[in-house]
Amino acid sequence: VQLVESGGGLVQPGGSLRLSCAASGFPFSSYAMSWYRQAPGKERELVARITSDGGSTNYADSVQGRFTISRDNAKNTVALQMNSLKPEDTAVYYCNLRRFGRDNWGQGTQVTVSS
Numbered sequence: 001v002q003l004v005e006s007g008g009g010l011v012q013p014g015g016s017l018r019l020s021c022a023a024s025g026f027p028f029s030s031y032a033m034s035w036y037r038q039a040p041g042k043e044r045e046l047v048a049r050i051t052s053d054g055g056s057t058n059y060a061d062s063v064q065g066r067f068t069i070s071r072d073n074a075k076n077t078v079a080l081q082m083n084s085l086k087p088e089d090t091a092v093y094y095c096n097l098r099r100f101g102r103d104n105w106g107q108g109t110q111v112t113v114s115s
Contacts, residue, residue: 001026001099002022002024003022004022004023004095005019005020005094005106006021008111009110009112012115013086013087013114015113016082016083016085017082017085018080018081018082020077020078021095022077023076023095023097026099029052029053029073031052031099032050032098033069033097034046034049034097035078035094035096037091038092038094039090047059047063047080047093048060053073054073057069062088066083085111086113089111089113090112090113092109092110092111093111094106094108
């Protein structure tokens with residue numbers, strides 16, 4: 001399993017970023033995928049999850065209405081569109097696959113929201 005995140009960076013409050021995760025090494029279209037984040041000094045938390053066919057999504061309350069998770073099963077990618085970013089969204093964002101009861105993580109991508 002390989003998960004490679006990209007798209008992080010520095011953005012001003014109110015701005016937008018789009019994160020992408022390229023997945024390989026497993027039957028991507030058969031598994032739900034998630035995005036997590038971890039801010040300094042805090043535990044890693046679930047941000048958004050999408051079912052294997054993309055038909056259902058769920059979000060943390062803190063990002064509901066601002067973030068959108070999507071996937072392209074033809075390209076083995078999952079994306080997180082982040083709008084109206086706030087300083088409290090600053091964190092390392094990780095792509096996640098749970099398979100056979102085990103969590104698989106990418107290396108993470110840093111998102112910093114600051115003026």
